[in-house]
Amino acid sequence: MASIPVEHGLILAALLFALGLIGVLTRRNIVFVLMSLEVMLNASGLAFIVAASRWGHAEGQVMFLMILTLAAAEVAVGLGLIIQMYRRFHTVDINVLSQMKG
Amino acid sequence: MLDLIWLLPTFPLLGFLSLVLTSGNLPKKAVAVIGAGSIGMSFLVAAIIAAQFIASGDDYFVIEVWTWMSVGEFSPGFAFYLDGLSLVMMLIISGVGFLIHLYSTGFMLDDPSYSRFFSYMNLFVASMLMLVLADNLVLLYLGWEGVGLCSYLLIGFWYENPANGYAARKAFITTRVGDTSMAIGLFLLFTQLGTLNIQDMLHAAETQWPVGSGLAVAASLLLLGGAVGKSAQLPLQTWLPDAMAGPTPISALIHAATMVTAGVYLIARTHILFELAPNVQLLVAWIGLITLLMAGFTAMTQHDIKRILAYSTVSQIGYMFLGLGVGAYSASVFHLMTHAFFKALLFLGAGTVILSLHHEHDIFKMGGKRKQLPIAFASFLIGSLALAAFPFTSGYFSKDEILIGALEMDGPGIWLWAGGVLGAFFTGIYSFRLVFVVFFGESKAHHDEKEVAGFSMATPLIILMVLALFGGLISIPVDSVFNHGGEHEEHHISALMHGIMIVVPLLGIGVSYLFYMSKTFSIENLMSSSLAKSLHKFWFSGWGMDALYQFLFVNPFLFLARINKNDLIDSFYSGIVALTRTANGLVARAQTGQLRWYVMTVIGGVVLIVCLGVLL
Amino acid sequence: MILAVLISVLFVGGVLAWLSENLDPSFPKVVALTTMLISVAIMLTLLGESDSEWVASLNAQWIPRFGISFHLAADGLSTLLILLTGFLGVIAIGAAWDEINDRSGFFYFNLLWTLAGVVGVFTALDLFLFFFFWEVMLIPMYFMIAIWGHENKNYAAMKFFIFTQVTGMLMLISILMLAYFHYIQFGWLSFDYFDLLNVSTSGTVSMWMMLGFFAAFATKLPSMPFHSWLPDAHSQAPTAGSVILAGVLLKTGAYGLIRFAVPLFPEASMQFAPVAMTLAVLSILYCAKVAFAQTDIKRLIAYTSVSHMGFVMLGIYAWNEQALQGAVMTMLAHGLSAAALFMLAGGLQHRIHTRDMTHMGGFWAKVPRMSFAVLFFSIAALGMPGLGNFVGEFLALLGAFQASIPLTVAAAFGLIFASVYSLWVIQKVFHGEYRNSDFDDSHLSDLSRREMVYVASMMFGLVWMGMYPQSFLDMSEATIQGLLTATESITSMAQN
């Protein structure tokens, strides 16, 4: 089988991560923010897989599984919160939540 | 009976306590009985003790009632020490004190705070007796502060008028300056000599310190500080004239007869210490001389009857200091006694005048009162004669002795003598100026008032008249106190000197007669030149000392107090608080509540950390 | 055992007072007074025991793993201060009797807990326990100021809390360091006072540790420049709070200096003594001057407290018999005179609802008994011989004179300043002409009989201290002799 440079895999992960970050930073719609977060989580999972295949180990996949679980739980809770927010404020605009201001 | 000496201060103290505890609920009769009676009892006991003591022939008698405090070597007791000096003092205080109390029962009759007055007076007498009978300096200090306190309370007795309060505070604080110096003196004496018992201390000083040693100089200077404060000598004399704000019997008792002579007593008591520091002793003489001259000048310019007497008191105490300075201790104490007689007489006479004329103080608004106020006139005449040292009155003997003492001294003695004689000339002028202006000439106002002098007021005056006239014949038993070691060298005083001392006061009286009685010379002419005017103003203000102190001490203190009312140090802590608040405000501004802003800052942090990681 | 009982009586009494409020709002004060009287009775049993050694010692394990024990004991000095605490506790309850009607249960709870803390501080011989009590007495005090204080109470309470807490933390660090050094030198951890006395420390480290203690105690005392919490706390605190604060809490600082700061670090303390004495003198003079400028009567008294406590610190750092006895006497006498003045000022405020002296004047005619009382205590405060304060200040200065002449001379000027401000109060409030334009004088009545009893008892105490101080001096003598002997070698070295 042909070989893929590790750094390319990692750079792919980094690129995805950065894109997700831009999403988190720029979107005002909270659903988009959550989606962008998913992208970031996914990117970090990718980095684990890359690292795992560099060494030919299975641990990376285990970690990915953990991240996956985390993402699932996070999305469930996050979406629940979004629903609550929408009920209370009738918007998905994240700026409305700035009442948290200390 | 000598053991019962503790009863002396106890009677007035009991009087004080009972008057305070009943807090003005007693009828005035009862107050008068308690107030004057307690002092009378004291005098009785004092007289008996004095008789026994003299009969016993001992030099001294000590009794310790209880140990006050005992800390290491420091163990002053509540102990009384009786010798010739304290004997004389205790008799003067309780005797003259009793007469003045008696007088006060009439004088203060219309005052609503009758009971308060007598309670303070009793406390004063108790403290004063404590002062003169104390066997150690700490107990003496107790009496010393106690009389100062009573002086404060009584000067400010009529508290509604803020000016009285001011005078009272001025008196207390000024003397407190002296007291502090004295307290430091006590610390020094104890640290160096290990005891504050007066006799032990003097003995130790005599054996440990050579004449003129620095420690002796320091100690005696510090004690002198206390003495000049209490006795209103230069440079702390400014409080006494203002102290006349109190009721007149107070001025007689505290500010003429007893308390102000405490300084004289202190120096006489510790004269051995002063002899170890000859320069300081000479300083005492010069202080006395300068004070007596300055006060003499000022007394000639005053209008207020009590202020004239106040300055004359300052001046007469100057004589006593002069006497102490030249080593004529017994003469000083003798003068102290005669002064107590005639000055009490003068003040009480002045009280009668003032009371009769409805609190008129200005002598130029009186005049020709000798018919209207016969008892007061007699008091003033006799008192002024004694004050001016008219031959064979009491004042003549005592002042004469002081001046002779000055003559006997080598070196500057002749100058001190000359100054003292000049002072006597002024005394003649101002004392008879008062008599002539008030009692002779034509009556200017207050034509109808009757003299207010009931039995209780007249009796003390008459007794004091007798004492002022013949008190000079009393011989005081103080030789054993002052003539320790060394034969007293007899000097021959020429008849010329004697003649001068007799004639000069008479000259003064004569000058006063020419100005104020026969009007041969006119004050107006004398006052016409601007120099005379400014001099008059200068003397009238007491040589500008008040203004000087106001400028030097009071104003800076007030200024410092005012600018720092809110405690600068607190602003340091407020500064910390303000800084924290500002920082908090800055950081809180980052808390926008915008999720994206938070994420941005997180990213910023990550970027920064990674940067550092890459660079370092 | 007595001491443990005493402290627990106070703690339990506090809880009971709080609970009893549910039954009837007037119960707490009765419960508190009863508790206090029981405590005083217990305190008096201490007197029966010998003064020369530690009495009523109780040494139980608490947290043995860290060498922390529950070690209480009292010697003469402690006993004196405990008695003062008991006496002023009763007075404070009296001061609060009519004044506190709101949430009185919690108030008396705090009052009693503070006193329990104070008694603990005076008797704890385990440094950890000491620190524990140190905190116990502060927090209820904070509540007393913050809840029942006057117009600016939150600021004052917070300031009080932060000052004492920050410096208390410094002390905790020092305690821990000291225990650590003990561990290094002896191989086991101990917080016991007597064990820690054996720890030999020197050099910079010991100086820093000493400074940790000093900061806590000097803040409590208070001394320049840590004094600025006091005027605020006093002017805002309820009367009972002021009484306890001035009468007892300030004394814990002085006690700490005598018991811990100097004996634990004799060498560092001797090196530091000139600085401490200078601070003391500055306190005396500076605060006397600031006091004079105040128009708020309670602030004024607060500043005078600082000034007088300067004499205590001066005496402590002079570290000889007269000076220490003077410091102790000043503590006791000032405890009474300042407490009395605060009580009277509080009573005045309660009557006319202002503390501003510029509105007052001529009260003598209206309230002669109160005026006489204030006069008496002002006179006591300015050091009139025959009253307790004189004995204390005179002895302190006498002792300090042997240590440093210039500083003592400077401190003696405090006597002059004291007369300036004391008489100023009398003049402003009681003398002069009476005018009631600036306040409502419908409640301006003279001292009630109950107040008279309190005031008279304090007067009696001061006269006793002034006329026969020996009864107090004898009690503290053994303690002071012991301390002086223990540090003798070092102090004599420092002096040479």
Next chain:
Amino acid sequence: MIILFYLAGAVALISTVAVILQSNIVHALIYLILSLLAVAVVFYTLGAPFAAVLEAIVYAGAIMVLFLFVIMMLNLGKFSVDQEKSWTSGRVMLVPAIMSAILLAQLINVLRNYEHSIDVVEVGVLEVSALLFGPYVLAVELASILLLAGLVSAYHLAKK
């Protein structure tokens, strides 16, 4: 295989860019699913078939469906596109983009000197499972508890 890797990577990148730029939320979600599937392919090319499968089933399948449900519940259909457009402007994008670019540059800078090729060895379900139920069993249990907690809290939060 290499080509597949780069191809899938490119798809993932492009579709992710689309996710963050899209205004229509449903479209964005579709792009996200695309991106996730592409990443699944990348996993496969890296020799992690199990992860790839999970990615496809759990991520692209289950989680995204969850998103879809919520979007439907919130009724954020086409009509919110305009609002969305007004919320996202170039100016808003600028600073975050720069920030992310810096971060990216740093990451790449770190990775630049790291040259190593992967010899793709397939690590199958067996190995992963052996690990999961071997040393990591505790982690699995914890993960299940986390999921349960997520389930419960999601239920609680979304409840009216």
